[in-house]
Amino acid sequence: MFAYLALAGLTNGALYALVGIGIVLIYKATGAINFAQGDMLMVAGFVAYTLHVTLHLPYLVALLGAVAACFVLGLLAERIAFRPLANADIISLVLATVGLSFMLKGFGRVVWGGLGDYLSFPPLVPNDPIMFGDIILLPQQLVVTGGAVLVIVVFALFFKFTSLGRMMQATADNRRAARLVGIRVDRVHALAFAVGAALAGAAAALMAPITLLYPDIGFPLFIKGFAAAVFGGLDSLPGTLLGAVAIGLIESLAGGYVGSGFVDVSAFLVIMAVLLIRPRGLLGSAALRRA
Amino acid sequence: MRLARLIPFAMAALLLAGAARADDVPGVTDTEIRIGTFGPMAGPGYLYGRLAMNGVEAAFAKANEAGGVNGRKLVLVREDDRCEPAGAIAAVRKLIYDDKVFAIDGGGCSNAAVAVREDVEKAGIPWVVFAAVHDGLTVPVSPVIFSPALTATIESKAQVAFARQQGAKRIAIIAMHDSWGRSRLDPLMATLKEKGITPVADEEMAPDANDATAQVLHLKAANPDAVIVVLYPKPAAVFLRDAAKFGFKPLAIGQSGIGDPAAFEEQVGVPGATANFVTIAMVKVTPDDPAVASWRAEVTRLYPDDRLSVFNLFGIGSAEVLIEALRQSGHDLTRAKFIDVMNHLTNFQTDVYGGPITCTPADHRCNKNPVWLKKDPGGAIHVVAVTPVD
Numbered sequence: 234m235f236a237y238l239a240l241a242g243l244t245n246g247a248l249y250a251l252v253g254i255g256i257v258l259i260y261k262a263t264g265a266i267n268f269a270q271g272d273m274l275m276v277a278g279f280v281a282y283t284l285h286v287t288l289h290l291p292y293l294v295a296l297l298g299a300v301a302a303c304f305v306l307g308l309l310a311e312r313i314a315f316r317p318l319a320n321a322d323i324i325s326l327v328l329a330t331v332g333l334s335f336m337l338k339g340f341g342r343v344v345w346g347g348l349g350d351y352l353s354f355p356p357l358v359p360n361d362p363i364m365f366g367d368i369i370l371l372p373q374q375l376v377v378t379g380g381a382v383l384v385i386v387v388f389a390l391f392f393k394f395t396s397l398g399r400m401m402q403a404t405a406d407n408r409r410a411a412r413l414v415g416i417r418v419d420r421v422h423a424l425a426f427a428v429g430a431a432l433a434g435a436a437a438a439l440m441a442p443i444t445l446l447y448p449d450i451g452f453p454l455f456i457k458g459f460a461a462a463v464f465g466g467l468d469s470l471p472g473t474l475l476g477a478v479a480i481g482l483i484e485s486l487a488g489g490y491v492g493s494g495f496v497d498v499s500a501f502l503v504i505m506a507v508l509l510i511r512p513r514g515l516l517g518s519a520a521l522r523r524a
Numbered sequence: 525m526r527l528a529r530l531i532p533f534a535m536a537a538l539l540l541a542g543a544a545r546a547d548d549v550p551g552v553t554d555t556e557i558r559i560g561t562f563g564p565m566a567g568p569g570y571l572y573g574r575l576a577m578n579g580v581e582a583a584f585a586k587a588n589e590a591g592g593v594n595g596r597k598l599v600l601v602r603e604d605d606r607c608e609p610a611g612a613i614a615a616v617r618k619l620i621y622d623d624k625v626f627a628i629d630g631g632g633c634s635n636a637a638v639a640v641r642e643d644v645e646k647a648g649i650p651w652v653v654f655a656a657v658h659d660g661l662t663v664p665v666s667p668v669i670f671s672p673a674l675t676a677t678i679e680s681k682a683q684v685a686f687a688r689q690q691g692a693k694r695i696a697i698i699a700m701h702d703s704w705g706r707s708r709l710d711p712l713m714a715t716l717k718e719k720g721i722t723p724v725a726d727e728e729m730a731p732d733a734n735d736a737t738a739q740v741l742h743l744k745a746a747n748p749d750a751v752i753v754v755l756y757p758k759p760a761a762v763f764l765r766d767a768a769k770f771g772f773k774p775l776a777i778g779q780s781g782i783g784d785p786a787a788f789e790e791q792v793g794v795p796g797a798t799a800n801f802v803t804i805a806m807v808k809v810t811p812d813d814p815a816v817a818s819w820r821a822e823v824t825r826l827y828p829d830d831r832l833s834v835f836n837l838f839g840i841g842s843a844e845v846l847i848e849a850l851r852q853s854g855h856d857l858t859r860a861k862f863i864d865v866m867n868h869l870t871n872f873q874t875d876v877y878g879g880p881i882t883c884t885p886a887d888h889r890c891n892k893n894p895v896w897l898k899k900d901p902g903g904a905i906h907v908v909a910v911t912p913v914d
Contacts, residue, residue, distance in 0.1 A: 240737075443734055
């Protein structure tokens with residue numbers, strides 16, 4: 234039983250990590266939480282659905298289309314909801330991204346809300362269960378987990394080894410100093426939103442066969458991704474990964490050993506306990522702050 | 525001569541009196557009857573809103589083509605409630621006080637629908653429910669609310685009866701524990717208790733769950749013959765997908781919240797995982813049934829991008845009931861007459877419901893014939909049984 238539950242927890246953790254990393258990416262560069270991250274993911278999922286299911290384009294084209302569409306959406310979001318308020322107080326910024334979240338949800342309902350209650354997205358691989366010894370898996374779950382790991386590695390390398398990644402970190406650490414050394418802060422912010430949204434695009438195309446698609450999917454995913462980021466440390470990609478996996482495992486093990494009514498509650502109880510002891514999260518290096 | 529001079533005045537007075545009488549009845553003129561409807565127009569719940577409304581519209585169009593009801597055309601006024609109680613209250617108040625409709629044929633989401641009961645009763649406006657199943661709509665009896673849709677208790681009784689008919693002795697439950705789930709779970713538990721059945725397992729799932737490993741392992745360990753599924757389509761799909769992963773394929777008994785077995789099979793996405801799944805429909809016909817060919821044509825004519833669905837049929841059935849009650853109410857239509865006719869509607873046969881519609885002053889749950897639908901993997905949807913509930 235433990236192996237089954239742990240495996241399920243890891244798969245769910247991978248889903249949460251894909252959402253959480255997008256949140257962290259934008260936070261690291263801008264110091265702002267994008268409350269519309271889940272709804273960007275929803276839009277990306279429907280873009281992928283339109284390309285793959287409605288227009289019968291290959292999956293890879295749908296994935297790249299979702300990534301590209303979200304990249305543009307991220308640029309627009311930065312221009313509409315972030316840049317005009319970049320110097321405003323944190324509450325204004327939060328409200329702007331919350332407003333964007335509602336706008337995107339409304340857009341999703343109007344454009345795709347009439348296609349079905351929960352749209353199914355064909356799995357990338359045949360969905361017949363496969364056995365690894367005593368462990369039973371659905372191939373799509375392996376695809377999601379593998380895809381999440383790949384995306385996380387790519388972004389870790391991006392921050393560590395690319396000049397743009399370092400510029401994002403520098404801008405997040407101290408916007409004024411970054412500007413003084415010649416970093417075009419506005420452009421970095423725009424790129425952070427765009428790349429964070431593009432990540433949501435990739436995540437959506439990967440997870441859609443598991444989560445199904447519906448206009449209200451964004452917020453529940455955002456909450457889990459945000460919880461993972463806070464749990465792990467809002468400015469830490471490895472921390473977010475750790476937080477996401479921990480939440481997935483806690484939910485699954487609590488559901489299995491305590492009771493299915495504890496699935497949603499358990500992770501948040503543990504998060505609250507950890508944050509009381511370590512407010513910066515497991516691997517966070519700084520307290521929540523606004524750059 | 526003096527009498528002849530009075531005739532035009534007398535005729536004008538009569539006309540004015542007639543017009544005044546029509547004006548006195550909200551939503552009724554000499555040429556039309558305005559009927560309101562509300563439900564979700566978009567989002568996951570739109571099946572129980574917009575599609576059901578399209579069914580009502582199709583029934584109205586058919587009646588209007590045949591000359592209307594007692595010479596008056598039917599006009600449908602739509603409001604979106606977003607499947608939310610606050611949205612429903614706003615929608616219904618607009619229908620009552622701004623649009624001044626004669627009656628309502630609507631209510632897609634249970635929690636949203638039950639929230640407007642007080643407003644509807646206060647206004648004294650007749651309401652024929654087309655999809656919402658919350659017991660609170662009809663129990664205790666409301667003087668103005670009539671439900672040709674099924675109710676949670678009726679569906680719960682049918683679920684238990686069907687499980688027993690199939691020989692299930694060990695019955696388990698998997699349910700959402702939110703307000704929607706509770707509105708079905710409570711009558712289900714009461715029914716099981718009434719029959720002396722203790723569930724061998726009682727598992728919970730969240731509406732947005734993406735995994736059901738823990739629940740499946742618990743249920744599998746309990747070894748039930750049948751699992752009663754009180755879930756939305758998404759968690760239900762996740763449950764059956766994970767159940768198939770572990771080779772756990774009991775008889776899975778759904779309810780009208782999972783009303784489209786074809787869409788559900790796609791949502792589950794694992795070949796054969798829905799082989800033992802049956803679900804409740806309010807209607808006895810599938811969209812491909814030759815018996816509803818004329819309705820199929822009417823819906824396609826009005827909505828060229830749509831194909832007839834089970835949810836259209838919900839609307840068609842409720843509209844057939846409403847139209848019959850309007851017809852029996854006669855030309856001098858009032859809300860009181862309409863309500864009186866509804867209170868005594870007996871054995872009215874529609875084209876779609878599983879059995880005749882009967883309302884009494886003491887019981888406004890007018891449809892007690894849940895229909896069981898099943899879809900063979902990769903095959904057609906068919907009606908398995910009708911379970912009349914006393």
